[in-house]
Amino acid sequence: MRERLKIQLKLAGYSLTGPRQAVFAAMADQALSMSELQAKLQGSLDRASLYRTLLLFDRLQIIQIVGQGKNRRFELSDHYNVHHHHLNCTRCGRVETIEAPAIEREIAVLVRKYGFAPASHQLELTGVCRECSQSSTIDSF
Numbered sequence: 676m677r678e679r680l681k682i683q684l685k686l687a688g689y690s691l692t693g694p695r696q697a698v699f700a701a702m703a704d705q706a707l708s709m710s711e712l713q714a715k716l717q718g719s720l721d722r723a724s725l726y727r728t729l730l731l732f733d734r735l736q737i738i739q740i741v742g743q744g745k746n747r748r749f750e751l752s753d754h755y756n757v758h759h760h761h762l763n764c765t766r767c768g769r770v771e772t773i774e775a776p777a778i779e780r781e782i783a784v785l786v787r788k789y790g791f792a793p794a795s796h797q798l799e800l801t802g803v804c805r806e807c808s809q810s811s812t813i814d815s816f
Contacts, residue, residue, distance in 0.1 A: 680696075694724050697720060698716070706772070707749055729749055732749075738752055739751075739752045742763045742801075746764075748770050753795065769804050782796060
């Protein structure tokens, strides 16, 4: 994966610097919030450098942003990770990664039916996770 990153950066006119490599490695296993990324990098990178690296990685589609607002997380894109979808808890901020073969099959049927050539897709379900729903009363609609 490191070599693929190096090539992608080079093709875009950038080099694989130490900070870029550190951010990439930190996100290898899971989606992380900004504070989790900073903690994982243990002060080896200042906040401004981290932001610049994330902006570059987002622009080059090296990462994708999962969730919204305070629950926003960063993870490696499908070019570097197995394609998956997310369940986002609005209470605790937990992001659960799920693989959904039935959904993938249905998407393939839809693109054939409509003659559509998709570049990518993401499915994010937002709600309350099992732990949060069991620990408190949920307002119903």
